[in-house]
Amino acid sequence: MGLILEIIPVGPLSVNCSILADSSTGKAVVVDPGADGERIIEACSEYEVIGIVNTHGHIDHVGHVAKVRDRFGVPFYLHPEDEYLISDEIWEGFGSYIGAVPCPPPDIHLEDGMKLEVGNLTVRVIHTPGHTPGLCCLYIEEEGVLIAGDLLFKGSVGRWDLPGGDPKKLRDSLEKVFSMMPDDTLVVCGHYDETTIGHERKFNPYLHGGIP
Numbered sequence: 001m002g003l004i005l006e007i008i009p010v011g012p013l014s015v016n017c018s019i020l021a022d023s024s025t026g027k028a029v030v031v032d033p034g035a036d037g038e039r040i041i042e043a044c045s046e047y048e049v050i051g052i053v054n055t056h057g058h059i060d061h062v063g064h065v066a067k068v069r070d071r072f073g074v075p076f077y078l079h080p081e082d083e084y085l086i087s088d089e090i091w092e093g094f095g096s097y098i099g100a101v102p103c104p105p106p107d108i109h110l111e112d113g114m115k116l117e118v119g120n121l122t123v124r125v126i127h128t129p130g131h132t133p134g135l136c137c138l139y140i141e142e143e144g145v146l147i148a149g150d151l152l153f154k155g156s157v158g159r160w161d162l163p164g165g166d167p168k169k170l171r172d173s174l175e176k177v178f179s180m181m182p183d184d185t186l187v188v189c190g191h192y193d194e195t196t197i198g199h200e201r202k203f204n205p206y207l208h209g210g211i212p
């Protein structure tokens with residue numbers, strides 16, 4: 001019973017693509033299929049994929065949404081305020097460097113407080129703008145897991161100087177998340193290592209005046 005969490009670092013920037021699966025029903029969602037679509041599809045072979053959910057619309061996170069969606073024929077979820085970003089290369093040539101293919105518009109819009117049912121798992125959507133206007137964290141409260149996208153990293157936070165960034169909103173969003181979550185919450189970041197809310201509360205310099 002419970003959550004099966006598979007984290008697959010994909011592409012040259014090691015975007016953490018997550019598969020969130022319910023062990024009792026085998027239903028699963030794919031989060032942030034940014035690259036390496038074939039590997040992601042292969043990793044889903046044991047599950048019934050019911051959706052693709054993106055934390056945000058930056059091209060390194062949406063680069064292989066189309067491949068996974070074509071394979072499973074499932075809806076793609078994204079916050080509407082990030083829809084304009086899915087075709088933005090950020091830097092010229094970046095899309096081809098990471099092997100991105102054109103991303104379809106979302107089928108379903110994420111919104112703050114929305115609950116996604118994945119078999120018996122409940123995944124809560126928390127809108128946390130700042131890195132991008134539509135960035136959403138995915139919180140599986142019963143399991144103490146937060147998929148944070150590029151909101152938060154181990155010892156750092158998401159950049160606020162990329163398209164759609166806003167440092168004030170980033171500060172507010174971090175405050176919102178840290179006021180909600182217990183210390184033992186596992187945080188899956190958008191890139192690189194996992195951390196916990198408690199570790200970041202203690203050691204993350206950006207939470208103590210590091211954002212302009």
Ligand SMILES: [Zn+2]
Pocket residue numbers: 056058061131150
């Ligand atoms: Zn990003």
